[in-house]
Amino acid sequence: MTRVCLTNIHKSYGSHAALKGINLDIDSGSFFTLLGPSGCGKTTLLRAIAGFHQQDAGEILLAGQSIGALSANKRQVGMVFQDYAVFPHLSVFDNVAFGLVQQKVAMPDIRTRVQAILDTVQLGQLADRMPHQLSGGQQQRVGLARALVIRPKVLLMDEPLSNLDAKLRIDLRRDIRLLQQQLGITTIYVTHDQEEALSISDQVCVMFDGVVQQVGSPWAIYRQPSNRFVAGFVGSNNFLPLRQQGGQLAQLLGQPIELPRAVQGQPAVTAAVRPEKWRVNHPAAGPGLQVPGVLRQAMFTGRELQLFVEVAGHGVLEALTAPDDAMVALQPGDTVTLAVQATDIQYFAEGDTGVRLA
Ligand SMILES: Nc1ncnc2c1ncn2[C@@H]1O[C@H](COP(=O)(O)OP(=O)(O)O)[C@@H](O)[C@H]1O
Numbered sequence: 001m002t003r004v005c006l007t008n009i010h011k012s013y014g015s016h017a018a019l020k021g022i023n024l025d026i027d028s029g030s031f032f033t034l035l036g037p038s039g040c041g042k043t044t045l046l047r048a049i050a051g052f053h054q055q056d057a058g059e060i061l062l063a064g065q066s067i068g069a070l071s072a073n074k075r076q077v078g079m080v081f082q083d084y085a086v087f088p089h090l091s092v093f094d095n096v097a098f099g100l101v102q103q104k105v106a107m108p109d110i111r112t113r114v115q116a117i118l119d120t121v122q123l124g125q126l127a128d129r130m131p132h133q134l135s136g137g138q139q140q141r142v143g144l145a146r147a148l149v150i151r152p153k154v155l156l157m158d159e160p161l162s163n164l165d166a167k168l169r170i171d172l173r174r175d176i177r178l179l180q181q182q183l184g185i186t187t188i189y190v191t192h193d194q195e196e197a198l199s200i201s202d203q204v205c206v207m208f209d210g211v212v213q214q215v216g217s218p219w220a221i222y223r224q225p226s227n228r229f230v231a232g233f234v235g236s237n238n239f240l241p242l243r244q245q246g247g248q249l250a251q252l253l254g255q256p257i258e259l260p261r262a263v264q265g266q267p268a269v270t271a272a273v274r275p276e277k278w279r280v281n282h283p284a285a286g287p288g289l290q291v292p293g294v295l296r297q298a299m300f301t302g303r304e305l306q307l308f309v310e311v312a313g314h315g316v317l318e319a320l321t322a323p324d325d326a327m328v329a330l331q332p333g334d335t336v337t338l339a340v341q342a343t344d345i346q347y348f349a350e351g352d353t354g355v356r357l358a
């Protein structure tokens with residue numbers, strides 16, 4: 001069982017600080033995801049754990065042992081890459097056997113272990129194929145088998161599904177999660193795809209600009225974002241300027257609203273409402289806010305109906321509803337009302353990473 005601890009990791013490329021003091025504590029056996037936009041430092045952090053480069057400062061502990069002095073092949077970590085990184089001139093079997101041959105494992109053992117791991121990733125029948133005879137999804141299964149066959153203490157994956165098409169991506173992500181749970185292996189996974197992160201992880205770490213913004217369960221990250229960046233990056237959100245009127249009163253979308261205590265008197269505040277929290281042409285279930293608007297665009301995606309509603313003087317808001325007959329019949333230009341319960345409005349201090357106040 002392997003717990004991973006990172007303390008105060010810094011890494012710069014020239015004058016550019018890519019990691020600015022990362023502290024993480026990753027539970028043994030958990031599926032832990034680094035989520036953030038391109039350039040936020042995810043790959044830099046993963047490569048430091050793998051030992052492909054050295055951090056400038058800070059310590060990495062695997063099961064309580066510092067691995068800073070160990071080269072990559074001594075760290076007992078397996079790595080899966082976005083571009084599969086399979087050797088084109090080697091068969092599936094030889095690709096997977098490669099690490100064991102290097103470790104000078106005896107041939108009969110290699111055969112047993114490679115066949116077992118190929119069965120595990122559902123490639124048991126394809127051991128003799130060459131990489132060019134495999135689909136992208138199968139090539140990535142080879143990548144996974146190659147990382148796992150050395151029995152790593154920790155599995156690292158850097159955007160392993162990004163080169164696959166949508167349907168395959170979802171199938172393989174289920175398989176990866178099932179396999180990880182079966183093996184109980186501590187896994188650190190990198191993605192810029194928030195839906196993928198929510199669906200696959202025990203814990204999600206949201207990063208931005210070389211800094212950890214929040215660590216929590218997928219539900220906590222979604223429901224209780226710690227700051228405005230997380231609220232906007234994970235899922236979607238309507239951010240709305242708030243006009244305070246002293247005490248507990250304010251104006252939101254031109255309507256009066258009562259503020260939670262933690263927001264009262266705060267100078268610059270932005271409110272946020274998730275698209276699915278609007279009730280369209282329906283009163284809110286409890287006290288809250290109701291605004292009239294004009295439907296500008298409707299997009300039916302099968303599972304849901306995405307509505308873009310203009311509120312005069314306040315721009316266009318997004319609402320998501322279940323697509324029943326009445327909703328689907330709505331036409332651009334129709335007047336609609338949007339209502340939201342007060343408890344479904346969140347409030348953030350202004351600025352890119354303004355903290356959540358309520
Ligand atoms: N080898 C490098 N030399 C210089 N800058 C780099 C190098 N690798 C990454 N960077 C920069 O460091 C930042 C973090 O990069 P990276 O860790 O690859 O981000 P992510 O994986 O989240 O997209 C980015 O601004 C990137 O341009």
Ligand SMILES: [Mg+2]
Pocket residue numbers: 042043044
């Ligand atoms: Mg990257």
